[in-house]
Amino acid sequence: MTSTVSLTVNGKAVSAEVEPRTLLVQLLREILGLTGTHVGCDTSQCGACVVHVNGTSLKSCTMLAVQAEGADVTTIEGLADGDTLHPMQQAFHENHGLQCGFCTPGMIMSAIDLAKRNPDPSEKEIREWLEGNLCRCTGYHNIVKSIKAGAQAMNA
Amino acid sequence: MSETGIGATVLRREDRRFISGRGNYVDDVNRPGQVYAHFVRSPHAHADVKSIDTTAAAAADGVVAVLTGADVAADGLGGLPVGWGITSQDGSPMIEPPWPIIAQDRVRYVGEAVAVVIAATRNQAKDAAELVAVDYNPLPAIISTQDSIKDGVPQVWDDAKHNICFDWGFGDADATNDAFAKASHVTTVDLVNQRLIPNAIEPRSSVADFDSSTGEMTLWCTSQGPHAVRLLLGAFVLQQPEHKFRVVSPDVGGGFGSKIYPYAEYATCCWAARRLGVPVKWTAERSESFLTDAHGRDHITKAELALDGDGRFLGLRVSTIANMGAYLSAFAPLIPTYLYATLFAGQYTTPAIFAEVKAVFTNTTPVDAYRGAGRPEATFMLERLIDAAAKEVGVDPVDIRRRNFIAPEAFPYQTPVALLYDSGNYGAALDKALELSDYAGFEARRKASEAAGKLRGIGISTPIEATGAAPSAIAGQLGARAGLYESAEIRFNATGNVTVFSGSHSHGQGHATSFAQVVSDKLGVPYENIEIVEGDTGRVQMGMGTFGSRSLSVGGSAIVKASEKIIEKGKKIAAHLLEASVDDIEFSGGNFAVKGTDKSVNIAEVAFTAYVPHNYPHFTGDPEADKNALEPGLDEQAFFDPLNFNFPYGAYVCEVEVDPDTGVTEVARFTAIDDVGNVINPMIVHGQIQGGVVQGIGQALLENGVYDQGSGQLLSGSYMDYTMPRADNVPNIDSDLTITPCPMNPLGVKGCGEMGTIGSPPAVINAIIDALSGYGVRHLDMPATPQRVWSAIREARPAA
Ligand code: FES
Numbered sequence: 001m002t003s004t005v006s007l008t009v010n011g012k013a014v015s016a017e018v019e020p021r022t023l024l025v026q027l028l029r030e031i032l033g034l035t036g037t038h039v040g041c042d043t044s045q046c047g048a049c050v051v052h053v054n055g056t057s058l059k060s061c062t063m064l065a066v067q068a069e070g071a072d073v074t075t076i077e078g079l080a081d082g083d084t085l086h087p088m089q090q091a092f093h094e095n096h097g098l099q100c101g102f103c104t105p106g107m108i109m110s111a112i113d114l115a116k117r118n119p120d121p122s123e124k125e126i127r128e129w130l131e132g133n134l135c136r137c138t139g140y141h142n143i144v145k146s147i148k149a150g151a152q153a154m155n156a
Numbered sequence: 157m158s159e160t161g162i163g164a165t166v167l168r169r170e171d172r173r174f175i176s177g178r179g180n181y182v183d184d185v186n187r188p189g190q191v192y193a194h195f196v197r198s199p200h201a202h203a204d205v206k207s208i209d210t211t212a213a214a215a216a217d218g219v220v221a222v223l224t225g226a227d228v229a230a231d232g233l234g235g236l237p238v239g240w241g242i243t244s245q246d247g248s249p250m251i252e253p254p255w256p257i258i259a260q261d262r263v264r265y266v267g268e269a270v271a272v273v274i275a276a277t278r279n280q281a282k283d284a285a286e287l288v289a290v291d292y293n294p295l296p297a298i299i300s301t302q303d304s305i306k307d308g309v310p311q312v313w314d315d316a317k318h319n320i321c322f323d324w325g326f327g328d329a330d331a332t333n334d335a336f337a338k339a340s341h342v343t344t345v346d347l348v349n350q351r352l353i354p355n356a357i358e359p360r361s362s363v364a365d366f367d368s369s370t371g372e373m374t375l376w377c378t379s380q381g382p383h384a385v386r387l388l389l390g391a392f393v394l395q396q397p398e399h400k401f402r403v404v405s406p407d408v409g410g411g412f413g414s415k416i417y418p419y420a421e422y423a424t425c426c427w428a429a430r431r432l433g434v435p436v437k438w439t440a441e442r443s444e445s446f447l448t449d450a451h452g453r454d455h456i457t458k459a460e461l462a463l464d465g466d467g468r469f470l471g472l473r474v475s476t477i478a479n480m481g482a483y484l485s486a487f488a489p490l491i492p493t494y495l496y497a498t499l500f501a502g503q504y505t506t507p508a509i510f511a512e513v514k515a516v517f518t519n520t521t522p523v524d525a526y527r528g529a530g531r532p533e534a535t536f537m538l539e540r541l542i543d544a545a546a547k548e549v550g551v552d553p554v555d556i557r558r559r560n561f562i563a564p565e566a567f568p569y570q571t572p573v574a575l576l577y578d579s580g581n582y583g584a585a586l587d588k589a590l591e592l593s594d595y596a597g598f599e600a601r602r603k604a605s606e607a608a609g610k611l612r613g614i615g616i617s618t619p620i621e622a623t624g625a626a627p628s629a630i631a632g633q634l635g636a637r638a639g640l641y642e643s644a645e646i647r648f649n650a651t652g653n654v655t656v657f658s659g660s661h662s663h664g665q666g667h668a669t670s671f672a673q674v675v676s677d678k679l680g681v682p683y684e685n686i687e688i689v690e691g692d693t694g695r696v697q698m699g700m701g702t703f704g705s706r707s708l709s710v711g712g713s714a715i716v717k718a719s720e721k722i723i724e725k726g727k728k729i730a731a732h733l734l735e736a737s738v739d740d741i742e743f744s745g746g747n748f749a750v751k752g753t754d755k756s757v758n759i760a761e762v763a764f765t766a767y768v769p770h771n772y773p774h775f776t777g778d779p780e781a782d783k784n785a786l787e788p789g790l791d792e793q794a795f796f797d798p799l800n801f802n803f804p805y806g807a808y809v810c811e812v813e814v815d816p817d818t819g820v821t822e823v824a825r826f827t828a829i830d831d832v833g834n835v836i837n838p839m840i841v842h843g844q845i846q847g848g849v850v851q852g853i854g855q856a857l858l859e860n861g862v863y864d865q866g867s868g869q870l871l872s873g874s875y876m877d878y879t880m881p882r883a884d885n886v887p888n889i890d891s892d893l894t895i896t897p898c899p900m901n902p903l904g905v906k907g908c909g910e911m912g913t914i915g916s917p918p919a920v921i922n923a924i925i926d927a928l929s930g931y932g933v934r935h936l937d938m939p940a941t942p943q944r945v946w947s948a949i950r951e952a953r954p955a956a
């Protein structure tokens with residue numbers, strides 16, 4: 001019992017056969033092969049799976065694939081413009097905002113949404129915004145630094 | 157210092173793929189025709205498995221096979237091995253129970269696998285697993301570490317009386333008792349070092365692919381050391397010959413110890429792939445990670461410190477019960493013994509030390525090394541005990557430490573607990589920490605907090621650890637069943653660029669960058685012309701992997717040794733090209749030169765000559781002489797076996813603010829000074845320390861692996877119950893370094909991966925107890941949750 005879902009992912013129209021229970025993250029990773037979006041938990045609490053749906057950050061493990069019908073989805077793979085990194089990607093690189101890299105796609109997608117809403121977030125605002133994104137490696141220190149720099153670069 | 161050499165902050169080259177979503181983690185690996193494994197796991201902590209009916213599951217959609225412990229036994233698979241043996245005080249060996257990869261007849265913890273369903277899709281495997289009917293006969297379970305050794309409690313293993321795996325003694329009991337007899341003061345603390353669950357954000361995963369035409373097995377798995385997985389699973393469990401077994405650990409999303417071990421699920425995928433002739437994939441769900449990743453810590457300790465009238469330490473006596481869980485994980489016996497009691501001297505001159513450790517079995521998930529492994533437990537015990545003693549004898553916590561520090565001129569220093577410290581200047585690190593933390597300004601900050609209705613406290617800890625394990629021969633005498641060297645190969649290609657193969661494994665540590673910095677520095681090859689290869693037994697000659705903060709001091713030293721061999725051979729080739737004697741050739745900055753002349757040749761040219769040996773020493777025709785003729789190629793391998801551990805140390809200062817009405821504790825400031833010897837890439841070192849400190853703050857304030865004592869259910873089995881440190885729970889970490897080079901390895905480096913986790917918990921707890929000192933609170937268990945802090949305040953000073 002599958003149905004067809006059609007949506008735009010990273011600017012390309014795609015459609016796929018999915019089960020009613022298929023999650024958006026499964027559609028992205030397992031059907032479309034976009035493995036940059038990660039799964040770190042089964043209770044929607046780690047944020048490794050954050051993507052943008054219609055311009056807003058969203059945990060792709062909290063949405064059914066069928067709910068994404070007609071949506072415009074951007075994943076970590078869709079951020080860079082050719083070889084030119086998105087300013088937030090660049091900021092994570094320059095500020096050592098990642099170690100193992102597993103939380104990183106979700107962190108970056110989440111951070112971009114923050115920077116769109118708040119062009120110059122304070123340390124406290126960044127830390128509160130990241131409440132839904134876990135990182136076990138960095139202790140957040142350099143992630144906070146990266147996001148501050150990235151937000152400034154995005155809004156420069 | 158060049159911009160990309162040793163000591164330079166070089167941005168990480170591995171970042172590009174991670175920030176672009178192009179990492180290659182195990183769950184990203186897919187093999188044509190693969191099927192998926194889903195495990196049926198015991199809901200009981202202790203039960204006999206009376207029967208398993210797989211009929212309905214086997215008939216379900218997409219199911220390829222349902223396998224149980226009986227199939228494991230029928231196929232003659234071995235159990236999971238233990239890599240370290242410990243001998244009890246009475247001379248008897250530890251109890252080493254069998255650990256089959258799927259339970260047979262009895263289950264001993266919640267989450268233990270009783271069957272595996274293999275199906276065409278993940279969902280089909282998961283659905284069918286619901287149809288496996290297991291008939292259990294539940295048995296009473298023992299969960300509590302404390303109660304496990306009491307009379308009449310349930311027994312996990314028949315031959316482990318009172319659930320004791322071993323009862324180990326270490327140090328000089330008589331000398332320690334004498335020290336206590338002449339003490340003018342004795343301080344005693346009772347401590348719990350709670351169970352932690354490692355929680356690398358990438359769940360464990362494996363994909364196995366068996367080629368029946370060649371007999372070759374390939375396993376992709378989330379491992380910190382693929383060669384060790386190959387050896388242990390191949391030889392002990394699968395009988396898969398090592399030369400026909402390739403293990404690949406590509407990008408791994410954090411390890412923290414939990415990804416060292418050769419897990420049952422990896423073996424099961426291999427076995428099923430071989431049996432079924434199709435690739436088999438498994439990825440843990442987070443709830444599975446909570447139940448089945450090896451846990452950490454779980455000690456109960458009584459510690460006593462004997463002091464003289466001047467606050468000098470005379471003796472230390474420690475008695476610990478260490479929970480092993482239901483089975484012995486690969487390095488579990490090592491953690492509460494040689495990685496624990498050998499650290500009891502700390503940074504201090506305590507002359508007499510004795511430790512007793514009872515390792516116990518309980519019906520819980522097996523416990524093994526978790527970031528720090530034994531050393532956080534030792535440091536928490538010692539640094540809490542010293543603070544308690546300082547309070548009791550009325551000496552300032554800074555002063556009591558200074559009075560007992562090993563003096564900088566006393567190195568090398570033989571501690572009474574086996575270790576020979578090579579170098580250190582403990583007072584200097586403490587001075588720097590006090591300065592950077594503005595320790596002197598604390599009183600003003602305390603008053604400001606007080607004015608806002610908050611209690612402010614300050615706590616210090618001066619941790620030490622032993623990293624870079626270890627001389628293999630000594631480890632062997634102490635019970636190790638493996639070597640502890642590391643290997644490296646440096647291969648020049650004909651065009652002059654370099655491929656370096658290392659047996660270490662990076663899962664966040666940035667080896668691709670820092671190892672290339674080392675090679676660029678040593679061989680004068682441009683940094684961008686050097687590639688580091690790790691994590692594939694099919695490409696890397698041999699390896700022990702990354703654990704115990706050893707990659708740079710052991711793996712990096714192997715790389716230095718290989719580079720020395722490259723230079724040695726390069727000199728011979730250069731001597732021929734330059735028509736000079738080998739003894740007259742000097743190497744520096746990538747060039748071989750004839751001493752005292754301007755004749756030189758670059759190492760890239762030497763490499764080209766080595767692979768296109770047209771201009772090469774001719775054979776003489778004399779077979780004896782030609783035996784030593786110069787071989788083509790510029791490709792050298794080295795193994796480095798450490799001469800000793802190395803001993804990073806530090807001084808940590810934590811300031812907390814407690815809300816007395818709610819018990820909520822905020823870490824207001826955290827200062828970490830570490831001495832990790834020479835530094836290759838300061839940015840990476842600081843990142844390791846910041847991350848480690850936050851993991852330690854997590855232990856101090858938030859994290860707790862809690863079981864229901866009756867049923868043995870893991871109550872903190874998800875991110876809703878197991879409170880991981882989040883960005884808004886922690887402050888920025890002020891970290892800085894002092895540099896005392898380690899004399900025992902060619903780079904002068906020490907480990908830096910675990911210091912933060914080791915040093916921070918006692919600093920945080922000491923700070924909270926300082927904050928609550930006005931109430932007379934003397935003790936607080938980790939994690940210092942709001943409820944515990946609030947209760948401590950209420951109990952110390954009941955409402956008027
Ligand atoms: S996978 Fe953890 S929040 Fe989505």
Ligand code: FES
Nearest residue numbers: 099100103135137
């Ligand atoms: S970088 Fe490893 S989890 Fe964040």
